[in-house]
Amino acid sequence: MKVLIVFTGKYGSSGMYANRLAEEFGDNSQAVDVKQAKKIDLEQWDGIIVGGGVYMGKTPRTLKSFLKKYVNALKSKKIGLFVCCASKAEDSQITEYFEKNFPSELVEKAVFKRVFPGGQVMNEKAGFVYKKMYDQMTKLSKEEIDELIRDSVKEFLN
Numbered sequence: 699m700k701v702l703i704v705f706t707g708k709y710g711s712s713g714m715y716a717n718r719l720a721e722e723f724g725d726n727s728q729a730v731d732v733k734q735a736k737k738i739d740l741e742q743w744d745g746i747i748v749g750g751g752v753y754m755g756k757t758p759r760t761l762k763s764f765l766k767k768y769v770n771a772l773k774s775k776k777i778g779l780f781v782c783c784a785s786k787a788e789d790s791q792i793t794e795y796f797e798k799n800f801p802s803e804l805v806e807k808a809v810f811k812r813v814f815p816g817g818q819v820m821n822e823k824a825g826f827v828y829k830k831m832y833d834q835m836t837k838l839s840k841e842e843i844d845e846l847i848r849d850s851v852k853e854f855l856n
């Protein structure tokens with residue numbers, strides 16, 4: 699299945715997960731930053747996964763504008779959503795992150811709503827505050843990330 703993963707993130711973890719998902723789907727699947735997604739014809743994909751980093755409870759505005767603009771095109775696809783954050787999948791905030799950051803039609807339709815543990819990668823955008831936070835976030839092993847990716851792909855394809 700040819701899947702497009704549209705992501706947004708500041709420090710690298712969302713991009714890392716998006717690229718790993720694209721690799722695992724194979725079949726010319728692709729991960730693109732939301733800023734590049736405007737140039738892509740959404741019609742040509744069998745499935746689309748959209749997500750990104752959470753900062754003070756919110757995903758960046760660029761992701762919200764993308765979702766608003768393309769909600770109808772996205773609705774007609776097999777769809778998955780993810781957030782990348784410090785909160786754990788079982789925390790009550792997570793439902794709120796999905797409800798507040800994604801259109802309700804997509805939240806209802808999504809075959810999965812995944813939480814990917816943040817703080818796995820740190821890029822050059824990281825300042826003092828992030829470096830402090832980064833040290834406190836739980837790091838997954840390569841095997842744990844591989845398993846999370848494999849499991850997400852399996853759930854999407856089911």
Ligand SMILES: Cc1cc2nc3c(=O)[nH]c(=O)nc-3n(C[C@H](O)[C@H](O)[C@H](O)COP(=O)(O)O)c2cc1C
Nearest residue numbers: 707708709711712751753754755783784785816817
């Ligand atoms: C300023 C700031 C605010 C954040 N706020 C939240 C938050 O409200 N909830 C949460 O679970 N994680 C929060 N985080 C953690 C990020 O979601 C996490 O670092 C994640 O890796 C960000 O994605 P990215 O690496 O793709 O940028 C915050 C991080 C920063 C730097």
